[in-house]
Amino acid sequence: MHFSITNSPHTDRPNSVVENMLWVIIALVPGTIALTWYFGWGVVIHMVLAGVAAIAAEAFVLRLRRRPVKPAIADLSALVTALLFAVAIPPLLPWWITLIGILFAIIVVKQLYGGLGYNPFNPAMAAYVLVLVSYPVDMTTWLAPRMLDPHPLDFLQTLGVIFGQGLPQGMTWDAMTSATPLDVMRTELDMNKMISEIRQSPLWGDFGGRGWEWVGNWFLLGGLILLYKRVITWRIPVAFLGGLLVMAMLFHFLDQEAYPFGLFHVFSGGTILGAFFIATDPVTASTTPRGQLIYGALIGILIYIIRTWGGYPDAVAFAVLLMNLAAPTIDYYTQPRVFGHREADGE
């Protein structure tokens, strides 16, 4: 009797890329709901917009490259890139900025380098930096969280704003938007205010900005889901948060009124999202176990440095891209000891 030949292992495989990507999408749900709750429908609209654009762009490029389109779309990686980009941008960002970001992420950062697995930079973060540098005003105009905004926009109004219809009658940008907590902290520290003073403002919650800290918490839940499903390992997020916390605590200890305490940093801006969803992007991260610890810790430290002394209030994207660049070198110098290559330490 004849049989067809298959490759080993001759078993069912417990993992698949699609499954991993699906879990990333699922893990984004709690954070997305929180974002929507505090900042309105914008995030959902951008997710849909970005998702459609990413898949279309991927299909287009693959057709140009004469590569099979279906498996690449089916691996969901383009969708994940789009969703991560969408949750990172301000909810009322004009639609075309999102479009530019996504086209850049998929066509330039991902496909020009050869597609999934070959891109040295995290596409979502590279796109984020591109639009941040190109459209700094739009990219730093955040809505105030719902408890501070007396007239939240409904779905259609939000859609209208994103697609250039302007604000509904009687509403002004000034009334609706507010700087992000990281922004406020920076500008007010620059004005030589003390931290205890700054925290008197109604913007502040228990550790970070009101609303913001909760968004962070829900993304953290998503991160724990990823850990539990073993989509990611603990090394990068733990080292990332550890690096950031150690820096923050050290400086806070030196001067309590000039450097915000550690948890403020953890629950502000894109920290949690970055630690669990962005820095853990396997393609662009370090791949050796020790390398991942170094990679994560350095991102955390870089974020602190850029936030505190750099030119931008948030720094997750910059820090991640910088470390993407360093990842191959880290990998090279952190190769594990191979079995039988030195005296065993067992005895």
Add this chain to the structure above:
Amino acid sequence: MDARVEQRSERRLYRFHGGLHLPDNKHQSTGQPVRPAALPTLLVLPLSQHIGAPAKPLVAPGDSVLKGQMIAAAQGAVSAPVHASSSGTVVAVEKRPVPHPSGLPAPCIVIETDGEERWAELPEPWPDFEQRSADELIQRIRDAGIVGMGGAAFPTSVKLDPDRPIDTLVINGAECEPYITCDDMLMRERADRVIAGVAVLRHLLGVRQCLIGIEDNKPEAIGAMTRALAERDLPATEVVVIPTRYPSGGEKQLIRVLTGKEVPSGGIPAHVGIVCHNVGTAAAVADAVLEGKPLISRIVTLTGEGIAAPCNLEVAVGSLASELIGQAGGYSARASHLILGGPMMGFALPDDGVPITKAANCLLAASEREDPDPGPALACIRCGRCAEACPVTLLPQQMYWYAKAKDLEKVQEYNLFDCIECGCCAYVCPSHIPLVQYYRYAKNECWDQERERKKAEHARQRHEARVARLARLEAEKKARLKKKKAALKKKPDAAGGAADPKKAAIEAAMKRAAEKKAKLAQEGVTPANTEALTEAQQRQIEQAEARRKEASDGKQTSESP
């Protein structure tokens, strides 16, 4: 059972990196006792069922052979003979399909059995093996054609003749790979045989201690072995229960678990004072030494959803897989792939018309559910799961990257040759990349490259030697001529100028030659090799000779390409 618990708490066990908890799928084939398979009408015995040089046939078509008769002899130090597993007539010595990943046919001796099972005259049983010298025992084991029966098929006698003192004998009863149960059944049913073999090996190697490692998912085997051991009362010999974790049955992994020692990269267990044998091998050693029987049968597991009645059969070596499957109830409707060996390290057979060899432990007829098509491989997303699972602490993703890029130097820098091809990496890879295939391919490429390099080196040496030889011959000729010339010159002086016509002719010829030479020199042409060797030339020749000698001593071959 008490002893087991005691041992568990007594002996410290060690961990190896990575590894997997796999669904073991062993119960399917352990329901019934081992049955002897019916004698097949045709036996196909490959000449190369072991690692090393193929055996040399001792019979020709038409010869009648007896059961247990040696029909092919070992050739060279690392080799093993082949015996007829039943009596009958040799019908062919030719290439036949064999179970090999390459799928290429290989030389086999084909025997048509006569059903009479007439035994050849066997060497005398040695129940008093303690009286025998190690050399005698090793020779007996070699003549019995015993090879590692856990799958590696390395000639056992070679392992029993280490060039350094051995402290520990490790007996491998781990059987870590899913589905395979032949060692489990052997230990359950013939523990005394295994222990008898252990006693022989123990005596032969003169070891201080002996550790029998069995994974804790085989309680019956552990019980049987513990009882058998208690009856024998071998000194410093223990059944050690180890946690079930693939691939703890890998030789280096088992040694690590039991002793904490790491066999050095590129080394063998003897380098850390250990010799490791499989339980099946131990039983075969018992047969050979205590009864004089060569290795002509083994237990084979037939299992998987593609087999109607999974079981273990005691099989004559050389039986065809197709016949054995018939005896296990035939294929079920769900059979979709046939695998020789286990699901992790075995390979797919394109056809079931291949013989069972000495090292074949399992035929797995897998259903589509058991061995689904993983779909096209995606790109490596560098998730590092493979590195986490690798028991050798390699970086499979980097090896894959360089293997794919055909950068053989880099892939070896990432320690390709430490890879044991266990398949843990490929199992966990979310991109479903057939990683092990890439490593096998890269290893083959490296070997080819090494061969090419050696060949080129050889050719270069041959060329150099030839040049040197020609130069030397030329030099000798010149020296002779010169001597003659001198003699000729001297003679006329001595003889007072009286020249015979022959000499005159020679002289005339020499004069002509000298004139011609002078003329050529005038035209600016110097004929080659017309002068005696200069000192520098002589030195060059000597150097070439020395290089050649050095190279043929093999001093340059240890460097990797």
